[in-house]
Amino acid sequence: MPIITVPTAAGHRPPIKAVFFDLDGTLVSFQTHAVPHSAEQAIKRLQEQGIKVLAATGRSLDALGPVRYLNFDGFITYNGGCCVTADGHVLQRHALDPEDVQRLLAYTAHQPFPYVLMYEDRVAVNQTTPEMEAMYTRLNLPVPPVVAREKTDITQVLQANVFLGPEAELAFMQQVMPHSVATRWTPLFADVNPQGISKRVGVDVFCQHFGLEVSETMSFGDGGNDVTMLQYTGLSVAMGNAAQPVQDSADYVTAEADQDGIAQALRHFGLL
Incomplete structure (x- = not known):
């Protein structure tokens, strides 16, 4: 069963205006290599409400093809090393020494x-x-x-x-x-x-770009490279396949991707 560790009543938190999704193991199934239909529909519903939807991944820019059809509002790639808007404008780029x-x-x-x-x-x-x-x-x-x-x-x-x-x-x-x-x-x-680059930094880049407060953001993840983001956003969700330290860093633990975990968590927090 999902584990909730923070109050969820909408009246006790700022409205969510942006949701950041890790890709592999979170939005994209390791079993099917695809985004579950329930997650596709959930993202569409978020977008219909005017909520920004952003990818936050360790993937490179040229490896985003399988998810671009979801019409993300931006991409945190290379774990925050390069942040790019939907129209290809680079907001941040940091290379290794x-x-x-x-x-x-x-x-x-x-x-x-x-x-x-x-x-x-x-x-x-x-x-x-x-x-x-x-x-x-x-x-x-x-x-x-x-x-x-x-x-x-x-x-x-x-x-x-x-x-x-x-x-x-x-x-x-x-x-x-x-x-x-x-x-x-x-x-x-x-x-x-x-040094100093993480998905948390990417969240900050897009908050500044869109004029949002961090308290108005939500994130989903399943890996160690998601922890800084999960600990930072206003609300955070770990997938059911995540290791215990990742689950411990999130406000809520949902089901795995193939078990409609994305939609389940968004319903739990009243976003669907």
Whole structure:
């Protein structure tokens, strides 16, 4: 059953004027690679009420094709590294420190593991493995091309994915990428972004753009990279498939995506 931890009466909170949705595992089903019909209809209902609907994802800009038909009002991509309006205007863009990227290349030359480098217009990997291929299959995305270390552009990398386990993450980040921050939604790899960048920062960017108060926002998520956003928005919902720390960071825990979790939570808070 859903867990509610805050009062829900509409009269005791500001009206919600914008809703931020994580994509994979939240709005997009891992099983079907599609947005459930109930979530599509829920988003349409929000839009009919004049509520802004925004995507908040670790995906790159060129990986948004499967959800663009929902007519989002904006996109937080690369976990806040690049925020873009519906008509393509870039509100914010922050790249990884080139020194951190250079150290990543040098480190993996001697202690090899897979990584992904995400630019505004392309994605590249240093090698492919069965685990990486399985991850891209799970996201219904093509495996990016392999780019040799000596041909790698270390500038303008908006996000990296490093295929390290959680137990190795802290030491690696301190030693190799000290100007960056790691979050993860899977034990398989960590998302690496510039220090100070998060989905919470993306929420602020769009609040400023639309002239909204943070108390007038709501967010949905299921992964560790959603926690800053869930803890920040006026209302927050964790999906039923989320790990316990993610659920603990939200006001409400709903069902999984394929069990109509989006619509269920919006009805709970009186938005449908």
